[in-house]
Amino acid sequence: MTLPYEPTENHHRLRILTAVIYAVFVALTGRLWYLQISRGEEFAQKALGNIIRELPIRAPRGIITDRKGKTLASSRPTFTVTAVPGEMTDPEDTFLRLSRILNRPAEELQEIVQTKKASNYDAVVLQRDLDDDTYLYLIWKQMLMPGIECREDPVRWYPDGKLTAHLLGYPGELNQEELDRYKEQGYRPGDFIGKSGIEKTYESYLRGQDGARRLEVNARGQIQQILGEREPVPGHTLALTLDKEMQKAADQALGSQVGSAVALDVNTGEVLAMVSKPSYDPNIFARGITSEEWQSLINLPTRPLQNRAMSNAYPPGSTFKTITALAGLESGSPVVHYAVHCPGSYRIGRRTFRCWRRHDTVDLNEAIAQSCDVFFYQLGLDIGPDKIAEYARLFGLGSPTGIDLPGERRGTIPDPRWKEEVRGEKWYGGNTANMSIGQGDVQCTPLQMVRVTATIANGGTLYRPYVIRKILAPDGQTVKSFEPVVERKIAVSEASLNAVRHGMRQAVVGRRGTAKRILFTDLTTAGKTGSAEDPPRKAHAWFICYAPYENPKIAICAMVEQGGHGGTTAAPIARAMLERYFHIQGAPVAGGQTD
Numbered sequence: 001m002t003l004p005y006e007p008t009e010n011h012h013r014l015r016i017l018t019a020v021i022y023a024v025f026v027a028l029t030g031r032l033w034y035l036q037i038s039r040g041e042e043f044a045q046k047a048l049g050n051i052i053r054e055l056p057i058r059a060p061r062g063i064i065t066d067r068k069g070k071t072l073a074s075s076r077p078t079f080t081v082t083a084v085p086g087e088m089t090d091p092e093d094t095f096l097r098l099s100r101i102l103n104r105p106a107e108e109l110q111e112i113v114q115t116k117k118a119s120n121y122d123a124v125v126l127q128r129d130l131d132d133d134t135y136l137y138l139i140w141k142q143m144l145m146p147g148i149e150c151r152e153d154p155v156r157w158y159p160d161g162k163l164t165a166h167l168l169g170y171p172g173e174l175n176q177e178e179l180d181r182y183k184e185q186g187y188r189p190g191d192f193i194g195k196s197g198i199e200k201t202y203e204s205y206l207r208g209q210d211g212a213r214r215l216e217v218n219a220r221g222q223i224q225q226i227l228g229e230r231e232p233v234p235g236h237t238l239a240l241t242l243d244k245e246m247q248k249a250a251d252q253a254l255g256s257q258v259g260s261a262v263a264l265d266v267n268t269g270e271v272l273a274m275v276s277k278p279s280y281d282p283n284i285f286a287r288g289i290t291s292e293e294w295q296s297l298i299n300l301p302t303r304p305l306q307n308r309a310m311s312n313a314y315p316p317g318s319t320f321k322t323i324t325a326l327a328g329l330e331s332g333s334p335v336v337h338y339a340v341h342c343p344g345s346y347r348i349g350r351r352t353f354r355c356w357r358r359h360d361t362v363d364l365n366e367a368i369a370q371s372c373d374v375f376f377y378q379l380g381l382d383i384g385p386d387k388i389a390e391y392a393r394l395f396g397l398g399s400p401t402g403i404d405l406p407g408e409r410r411g412t413i414p415d416p417r418w419k420e421e422v423r424g425e426k427w428y429g430g431n432t433a434n435m436s437i438g439q440g441d442v443q444c445t446p447l448q449m450v451r452v453t454a455t456i457a458n459g460g461t462l463y464r465p466y467v468i469r470k471i472l473a474p475d476g477q478t479v480k481s482f483e484p485v486v487e488r489k490i491a492v493s494e495a496s497l498n499a500v501r502h503g504m505r506q507a508v509v510g511r512r513g514t515a516k517r518i519l520f521t522d523l524t525t526a527g528k529t530g531s532a533e534d535p536p537r538k539a540h541a542w543f544i545c546y547a548p549y550e551n552p553k554i555a556i557c558a559m560v561e562q563g564g565h566g567g568t569t570a571a572p573i574a575r576a577m578l579e580r581y582f583h584i585q586g587a588p589v590a591g592g593q594t595d
Contacts, residue, residue, distance in 0.1 A: 052216060052227065053121070056188075059208025060154035062235030064168060064198065066244040067272075067469060072164050073199075075154035078287070079130040081138055082190075083113050086120030088147035097145055101138060102127055116189050123149060125173075125190040129287045156192070156199075156286030160244075162279035163251055166307035167242065167271075167405070167467065169197020170282035172289070195285070197307075198467065200406050202238055205471050205479075209233040236479060237472040241270035249580035250275040250558075253573040258302055259541075259560035260309035260446050261573050263581070266454040266552045268484040269463030271403070273577060274447075276308040310403065313411040313443035314559065317532030317566070318371045318595055319542045320392075320438025322456060322500050325368060327391035328379045329496035335379045336499075339363045342374035348429045353377055356531070356595055368503025369510040371529060371595040373437050380436025381429060388435055389415040394490050395452045396462055397444055402487070403465040411448055414441035439533060450557035453544040456500055457526075457552035460490040504528050505549055514595040515545065517571040523582055524549035527574070529566035529595040538562040543570035547578055554581055567595055 060075035081102070088094050091110070099106040109126055116124045130138070130150075138150050156171055158164070171192040174182065178193060187193065193207075194200035211232035216225045243263075250261040254277045263272040278300075284293055297305060306312055328336045344358035355373040359366070367375035380388060392398060398413035412418075414435060416427035434440030447465060455462050464485040471480040504526035507515040515527035527545030534540055541563030546555040556574040563569035579585060 052214060054212045054214055055149070055151065056123070057211035057213055057229070057232045058153045059210045059232035060234045061156055061171065061192075061199075061208060062206040062474075063237045064206075065237065065239050066242045066247075067240060067270075068244070069239070070244045071159060072240070072242070072244065073168055074157050074159070076157040077152050078128055078155040079132075079135040080128045080151055080153045081126050081130060081135075082123035082149045082151065083109075083126055084121060084123050084147045084149065085113055085117055086147070091147075094145045094148060097141065098126070098148060101134065101141065122189055125288075128153070128155065156283075158282050158286070161281045161283065163244075163247060164242070165197075165279045165282045166276040166309070167197055167274045168282065169199040169406075170195055170285035171199050172285050192286075196407065197405060198238065198240075201404050202468070202471075205236040205238065208235040208474075234474045236474065239469045239472065241265070241272065241467055241469050242274070243272045243581065246273040246577055246580050247275060249273075249576045250573060251277070251279075253576035254558075254560070257560045257563065257569075258308075259558070259563065259570075259573075260307075260312075261556065261558040261577065262309045262446050262450045263554055263556045263577055264450050264454045264463075264465060266457045266546060266555045269451075269454070269465045270469070270484075271465050271467045272554065272581070274307075274309050274467075276306070278302045278304040280304045307405075307407060308446070308559070308561075310401075310405065310445050310447040311407045311409055313409045313445050314540050314561075315440070315442050315532040315534070316438040316444040316449055317530030317540065317542050318373075318437060319449055319452075319528050319530035319544045319557075319566075320442060320444070321368060321371065321376050321436070322452065322504070322528055322544075323392050323395060323397070324376050324380055324388055324436045325364060325500050325503070326395075326456075326492060326496055327387050328383050329364075329499055330391065330492055331383050331387050333379060333382045335375075335382045336364045340367070340372075340375045340378055342372050344374075346374045346377045346433070348377070348381070348433055351430055353430070353433050364499060365503045365506055366510070366512075368500065368528065369506035369513045371507075371514050376436045377433045380432050385415050385427065385432045385435055388432075389413050391492075392442075394462075394488075394492075395455055396487065397448055397452065401447055401451055401465050402485075403447065404467055408447070409443075409445050411445055412441055412443040438530065446557045446559045449542070449544055449559075450555050453528075453546055453557060454552075454555035455490065456497060456504075457546035457555055459494065460492050460497060462487040462490055501526055501549075504545075508545075514567045515543070515571060517567060518545055518575045518578065520578070520584060523547055523578065523584055525578065527571065529571065531564065531566050531595050534562065538564050541566045541569035543567070543574050545571075545574050545578075547582070554578070565595060 064073035095106040095109050113124050172195040174191050194203040211230045213229045214227040250273050260276045262274050339361045341361050342359035345352050345354045359370055359372040362372045392413045400408045400410050419425050419427050464487050468482050470478050473479050507513040508519050508525050514529040518525045525547040526549045530542030531539040541560040543558045543566045546552045558570040558573035560569045
């Protein structure tokens with residue numbers, strides 16, 4: 001007889017163990033399917049990424065040339081050392097070794113990595129512009145410092161140094177805020193971006209496309225073989241309106257003086273020269289400026305980073321009398337039609353307003369030529385501040401010119417409403433008197449005043465100044481050309497313009513003219529001097545001119561801070577620019593008046 005089977009306690013345990021083993025087997029099988037089948041390709045790529053790296057090949061920025069093809073900015077090769085944090089097997093030892101080679105504290109190098117790294121496998125630039133000996137020594141010792149790499153990068157190069165610094169600007173390394181803002185455009189840690197001038201405005205054209213070198217590396221980050229390479233694409237070439245030789249002439253004539261000089265083509269608005277002094281060497285930014293160099297620059301009382309041609313506004317002094325004269329002529333003021341006696345001063349209410357000298361009897365023509373303040377006091381009081389402000393604004397004063405450069409000041413053209421809103425004060429006759437001679441609250445940039453001059457010379461067409469003629473692709477094909485832009489044709493009569501132009505011509509050739517220092521034997525010129533008070537310091541020296549008188553081609557404005565008289569300080573700068581532009585030499589007439 002067979003007895004019924006009764007499972008024992010051991011059998012129950014065996015069944016439980018079997019079930020557990022089966023469950024574990026099913027789970028492992030499912031996991032293997034997930035890892036190898038479902039996401040196998042994804043994980044394979046990640047594993048491959050641990051041994052395959054892309055080393056960027058930096059693209060050179062686009063070349064910048066003057067109007068005749070002379071190079072103003074290009075790139076030069078430089079050696080760079082970088083660190084990849086994720087490949088450092090012993091960071092402390094690596095930084096100590098590197099510290100001795102670069103002669104920099106190890107803590108400083110560690111801080112750079114911690115501050116600038118975006119991920120463990122992004123290369124962080126530790127130092128640029130290594131000398132040949134240091135670079136070769138690093139290559140030799142690289143095997144002992146996993147994660148340290150040396151490469152050759154292009155760096156911006158300005159062959160003329162300070163000559164075109166304010167116009168061209170400079171590129172600088174992206175800070176964290178800029179990196180966050182531009183990372184979607186492909187910028188990475190250690191990249192450079194235009195910070196000022198043309199480099200900033202035309203960044204999208206000047207920036208090239210980086211290439212890359214695919215490398216196989218081992219677990220220590222050491223290169224095993226090169227798998228492939230993608231060539232970098234250089235940035236576009238910018239051909240400027242600038243005349244390099246004329247830029248040099250302005251720079252040399254300004255010398256060590258603090259000021260600026262600008263020249264425009266009167267028939268297009270092209271910027272032919274733009275100089276600001278003192279200047280700075282943009283090459284120190286291109287290679288990566290140190291904190292000590294930066295502090296030295298920004299703490300200089302002469303503020304060399306400022307572009308005085310367009311970012312600083314000053315009272316224009318007697319150069320503004322051209323505007324007052326046009327306002328008087330166009331409004332039909334009787335003052336412009338008769339002579340005024342100048343005893344050397346003029347009384348308004350209880351206050352006496354002085355002229356810079358006694359002129360006796362002068363009409364409009366002689367008032368411009370001799371820069372008689374008394375004449376313009378009376379003219380300004382006759383037509384009023386609103387009429388002066390109206391014509392000043394018609395000629396572009398009080399507003400940005402719209403030039404394709406960053407950092408332009410708009411200046412100030414005051415009137416009674418402005419004074420009430422801004423100062424909370426009433427307008428008086430003395431304010432009108434000061435305004436009529438370009439003093440008081442009138443503020444203009446040299447760029448604005450040269451545009452006024454060009455507009456008077458060309459018959460009333462207000463052009464927008466510009467600095468780029470065309471943009472060329474790396475293969476030499478023209479991508480974009482720039483044509484003159486007319487802001488407006490000013491409704492001012494040819495008779496009024498001729499009257500002002502004749503006065504400016506008499507300032508050069510007249511017996512008591514203030515602009516005789518630009519009188520040439522074989523070039524006809526017209527100009528206007530100015531000395532803008534800046535108490536308690538010396539006056540700012542201004543000078544505006546155009547040439548040739550009969551068929552104007554070029555307008556110039558020169559301004560020297562605390563330069564005193566425009567005729568003696570600023571006019572020689574304009575003269576040097578005219579000589580270079582027209583390729584002439586001519587002795588100035590001695591004994592000219594000053595203002």
